Amino acid sequence: MDMRRLRYYVAVAEEKSFTKAAEKLFIAQPPLSRQIQNLETDLGVLLFERGSRPLKMTPAGEFLYQHAVKLLSNAAEIRAMTQRIGGLEHTVTMGFVGSLLYGLLSKIVYLYSQQQPHLKIEMIEMTTMQQVTALKEGRIDVGFGRLRISDPAVKRVLLREEPLFLALHSNHHLLAQKEGVYLSDIVDENIFLYPNHVQPSFATQVQNLFSEYHLDPTNLRTVRELQLALGFVAAGIGVCIVPESARSIQLAHLHYIPILDQSAVSPIFMSIRNLDKSKDITALFECIYQIYEMEGIKYERHYKG
Structure with a gap:
């Protein structure tokens, strides 16, 4: 045909x-x-x-x-x-969601570039949905995202589940609960979600988390990006739920405390094409596991090439 x-x-x-x-x-x-x-x-x-x-x-x-x-x-x-198998490509192109750069992705990419000096590494910011399409079209070789999106042509590997934190102003009354808060403690707060440009997204992930606990927040506002949401929080306008790695963003009067609900985690997935068992991909997984070991992060070795 x-x-x-x-x-x-x-x-x-x-x-x-x-x-x-x-x-x-x-x-x-x-x-x-x-x-x-x-x-x-x-x-x-x-x-x-x-x-x-x-x-x-x-x-x-x-x-x-x-x-x-x-x-x-x-x-x-x-x-x-x-x-790739024929050696016509010497570039590994990675798709990633922006929030992962605040975590360990930058360390992983640096270690990978040191261990694989013969490779050219390119990085493109894109949503998880865009990564799936780009993988199938051959525009990227690997994707890093947070959403559980299934596609028969794509292999998705759960790297770890990142704890969620609440970002709030230094004068916020919930800051007194330094051990952490539950989602039920913030349902009446002004809550900023992000991003607002695609669905599904981290914003829908947070909304689904509230639904899982049968909670109905009364004041939700979705903004363009993480930095904007945290800027509003630092201005004392509301609170924001973020992955633990976002704590590296420091603004005046901005504080973070843990969310204590058991399901308050954000998964981190690495996605590759189902047929891809190349040495480049196997080496990338090994770099990820090395970084996790150095950082003392618990993980399961789901991928063996």
């Missing part, structure tokens, strides 16, 4: 419009329409319901779409892995 026609078909199916799909593919609409007609002729079935607006797939079209997406994803993965 022609891979180009499959790419065209997936574009039309997702855009629900020949015109929009043609714009996305940077081709004219008539050739695109002919390719889809040729595909229908080869298969002997109709893939789209005629006259539907927006364009609607037939049951046969739905079936083809589901399998075409998997086939195209596998093709991209095979291409990327073939290039």
